[in-house]
Amino acid sequence: MGRYTHKTAISNHRLLDYSDGKVTFSYKDYRQGGKKKEMTLSDVEFIQRYVRHLLPKGFRRIRHFGFYNGAIKKKKVTQIRTSIGQKPPKIKEWDWVKISSEKLGYDPKVYPCCKERSMVIIPRFASQRAPPKKENLNAASIN
Template identity: 25%
Template sequence: MPEDCPKQWVVDCKDVGNGDKAIIYLGRYLYRGVIREQDILQCENGMVTFRYLHAKTGQYRSRTVTGEYFLYLLMLHVLPKGFRRARCYGFLHPCSKKLICFLQMVLRVNPLNMFAKKLKERPTITCPVCGAAMKIVLTKIAKPPAKQVHLPYMSEHGEIVM
């Protein structure tokens, strides 16, 4: 073991049950779900009532749907195989731009020098008529046509619509 580790340990082990509470705690801590438990208001007779925050008004609304449709709504948030969910905390959080600037100042790091792409020198383009140097004022690269993908979805009545 490294020298700076303590030589003696104090271990306080207590029986806390079968670990259900630990799994619930870790599940909340490690992965924020689509909907919180307290937002599921009622689940009876195959119908689920839940509340959600309306994006445009910022007000809570409730909605009652079939259990199958509720599961369908949840599954819309499951990433496809091979994709990874990225969540950033601390100075990597998108709202931490001021903190990042402060850290760059303290560490004396110039991000422009670190990440600037070095452009390759291009030969001068000359006019075929007069031989003068030409300046590029606009470039346009045509986008390839997007493929339209139509995915099946489930209606509120539990029917799959193609």
């Protein structure tokens, strides 16, 4: 009863019969290659097994398997796209100088003191803090 992602533990079409305090339902026996079988349980036993699959309030049950499995997703999705003739999506490249000019309103290649466009930028890893405020980027605060 546990092979599900966003669904319930057992769907209505698998419930075959309820009579005389007995519940009959279908299931797949994966130990025998996914062979479809039927099981009959007392109503109390059925409810006890069903309740094991209920999560506490606020929790979600999500499992990824098949080609959405995280360990093989990238490789398999690429293979699937190739097999159906779909090109991989284009990854947008970011021009950090253009973004700095547009979003922050300053050109990072212009030297703040003399306003000459001769500054050489040496890239470094981004810090783990918020970006500087626009008003803090004037020539007086950069020395």
